Amino acid sequence: MTVNVDVQMFPLFINGKWEQAENQETFDVFNPATGQLVARVAKGTKNDVNRAVEAARKAFDETDWKNMKPKERSKVLYAISYKIVAHAEELAYLEAISSGGTVRRIGANDILQMVDLFQTLAKFVEEYPFSQTLPSPPFPGPAHNFIWREPIGVCAAVTPWNLPMMIATWKIAPALAMGNTIVVKPASYTPLSTLKLAEIISQVVPPGVINVVTGSGAEVGEALVSHPKVDKVAFTGSTEVGRKVMQLAAESVKNTTLELGGKSPNIILEDADLSIALPGSLFGVFLHSGQLCESGTRLFVPEHLHDVVVEELVQLAGKIKLGNPLHPSTDVGPVISKKQKETILSYIEAGKAEGATLVCGGNEVKVEGCEEGHFVEPTIFTNVTNDMKIAREEIFGPVLCVIRYKDLDEAIRLANDSIYGLAAGVWTQDVNKAYDVARKLQAGVVWINDWHMLRNDAPFGGYKQSGIGREMGMHSLDAYTQVKHVHTSMVPEIHKRSWYGLLFSETNE
Numbered sequence: 001m002t003v004n005v006d007v008q009m010f011p012l013f014i015n016g017k018w019e020q021a022e023n024q025e026t027f028d029v030f031n032p033a034t035g036q037l038v039a040r041v042a043k044g045t046k047n048d049v050n051r052a053v054e055a056a057r058k059a060f061d062e063t064d065w066k067n068m069k070p071k072e073r074s075k076v077l078y079a080i081s082y083k084i085v086a087h088a089e090e091l092a093y094l095e096a097i098s099s100g101g102t103v104r105r106i107g108a109n110d111i112l113q114m115v116d117l118f119q120t121l122a123k124f125v126e127e128y129p130f131s132q133t134l135p136s137p138p139f140p141g142p143a144h145n146f147i148w149r150e151p152i153g154v155c156a157a158v159t160p161w162n163l164p165m166m167i168a169t170w171k172i173a174p175a176l177a178m179g180n181t182i183v184v185k186p187a188s189y190t191p192l193s194t195l196k197l198a199e200i201i202s203q204v205v206p207p208g209v210i211n212v213v214t215g216s217g218a219e220v221g222e223a224l225v226s227h228p229k230v231d232k233v234a235f236t237g238s239t240e241v242g243r244k245v246m247q248l249a250a251e252s253v254k255n256t257t258l259e260l261g262g263k264s265p266n267i268i269l270e271d272a273d274l275s276i277a278l279p280g281s282l283f284g285v286f287l288h289s290g291q292l293c294e295s296g297t298r299l300f301v302p303e304h305l306h307d308v309v310v311e312e313l314v315q316l317a318g319k320i321k322l323g324n325p326l327h328p329s330t331d332v333g334p335v336i337s338k339k340q341k342e343t344i345l346s347y348i349e350a351g352k353a354e355g356a357t358l359v360c361g362g363n364e365v366k367v368e369g370c371e372e373g374h375f376v377e378p379t380i381f382t383n384v385t386n387d388m389k390i391a392r393e394e395i396f397g398p399v400l401c402v403i404r405y406k407d408l409d410e411a412i413r414l415a416n417d418s419i420y421g422l423a424a425g426v427w428t429q430d431v432n433k434a435y436d437v438a439r440k441l442q443a444g445v446v447w448i449n450d451w452h453m454l455r456n457d458a459p460f461g462g463y464k465q466s467g468i469g470r471e472m473g474m475h476s477l478d479a480y481t482q483v484k485h486v487h488t489s490m491v492p493e494i495h496k497r498s499w500y501g502l503l504f505s506e507t508n509e
Contacts, residue, residue: 010041010191012048012214013198015055016207021215022047027188032100032334033324035372039098041191044215046223049183052211056154056181057229059208066151066179070125077122077177079204081115087200093326094192095165100333100374101288102325110166113456117169117472120456121177124474140498142490149481151179152255153231156224158217158245159194160237161187161336162291162396168194170259170460171234172201172210174476183211183230185221189336217241225249232480233257236293238394239420239465246468257469257479259293259461261394262422265415266296266451267437268309269408269428276449277427278312282400284425284451286320286378289335290398293466294423296451298384298391299402300411306404310382313402314360317378324370334367334374335397341374344397348379351390351399356381361398386414394420408437416442421463425451444470 021042134145157171284296325333361377405411424443459470
């Protein structure tokens with residue numbers, strides 16, 4: 001039966017309080033599992049963006065937030081993590097009804113990841129090298145030299161609809177950890193959990209430190225990314241939009257971090273334990289209906305294992321239960337929208353037209369109680385070649401391409417033959433061989449006998465057109481600081497300064 005929900009109203013969140021949009025307009029948010037209207041959200045404007053940026057600017061420039069001692073900042077990050085735990089049920093609910101993510105995944109993974117991220121960075125902040133003393137070299141003479149890392153200033157975060165809350169924390173947490181302020185523009189499909197998260201965080205930080213402006217990418221997103229008082233931009237989304245963000249940020253040469261698309265290769269070696277590799281490979285591509293940028297959408301299989309592997313994959317895929325994401329028994333929820341569903345189905349038709357063999361799924365599904373939802377069957381293609389559209393373009397849906405290979409060199413060559421380089425995977429019982437393959441794969445993260453295992457103390461980001469920079473770990477803290485070199489000469493006599501004779505000759509005295 002259909003689960004009815006109340007339609008909630010969400011204003012903008014600016015300077016520590018809820019604010020109506022300048023034009024008083026709203027947009028609708030729908031549950032992708034049921035098609036029901038679940039919220040009306042303020043439709044921000046350029047002027048609303050300016051209000052939020054000014055609030056963030058004031059909080060950065062006119063308060064002691066940026067000067068907080070590491071130990072005190074660590075306490076703030078821990079306090080935020082405790083707040084997330086206290087509001088976990090509400091956050092998970094808001095995320096599920098707007099993104100289609102299952103409460104099972106959000107509760108058992110996303111919330112825990114968010115809590116762990118703030119706590120991990122809380123530990124890192126206390127040991128972070130905000131100030132480093134350099135040795136005094138013989139040239140150009142005795143001096144005290146320091147390297148200081150300082151907060152950048154006002155940060156802009158533009159986040160996607162697939163994991164809206166968790167990916168928002170990938171930007172919010174390091175920004176706050178380093179003493180910055182931030183304005184977040186969440187995807188219009190899924191702004192609810194991010195707005196609630198900002199309200200929760202605002203209970204711990206000064207007004208203006210965190211702000212959220214909702215609205216269209218064309219108006220709110222572009223105004224935020226190009227705003228002259230924004231110092232850094234962090235974006236997660238498609239490579240196509242990432243290029244546009246990069247262009248806008250370049251107008252004022254902003255520090256930019258981009259986490260973009262992927263078409264991640266997943267290689268099964270001949271000695272792989274198939275009892276682990278095959279369920280793991282399906283987990284790698286069908287989690288959240290394939291709407292994860294690092295999904296393992298290209299599966300490379302040795303020729304002599306191909307038929308056995310495909311047969312088992314089809315059987316396993318048939319066990320995956322599609323359903324309402326609010327039900328704990330649901331394995332996979334809907335895709336985000338009717339538009340995305342149609343895009344996925346068009347890719348499936350393109351795969352058929354190119355000569356790939358559809359062995360599993362490929363259809364829209366009507367789920368009982370969710371008849372108006374946007375569900376696509378877990379889909380598997382065989383006889384795929386690496387030059388096909390379905391093997392080269394990011395589908396962002398539950399579609400797996402199985403590609404045969406003759407030897408390991410060919411598998412690695414095909415794996416790297418992509419404009420993307422976000423993630424990759426290797427399944428083998430020979431760890432030394434796996435490390436050798438990992439060295440050769442052009443990807444920012446390589447999983448061995450696993451998938452989707454991101455760590456908050458390790459960097460995440462891509463090679464090639466999968467992005468610029470890294471998120472999480474110490475690397476994320478570096479991305480939210482700027483570096484200053486301070487030099488103090490310890491040479492008292494002017495004539496002994498190394499530079500003096502370069503400009504003033506003794507014959508002129």
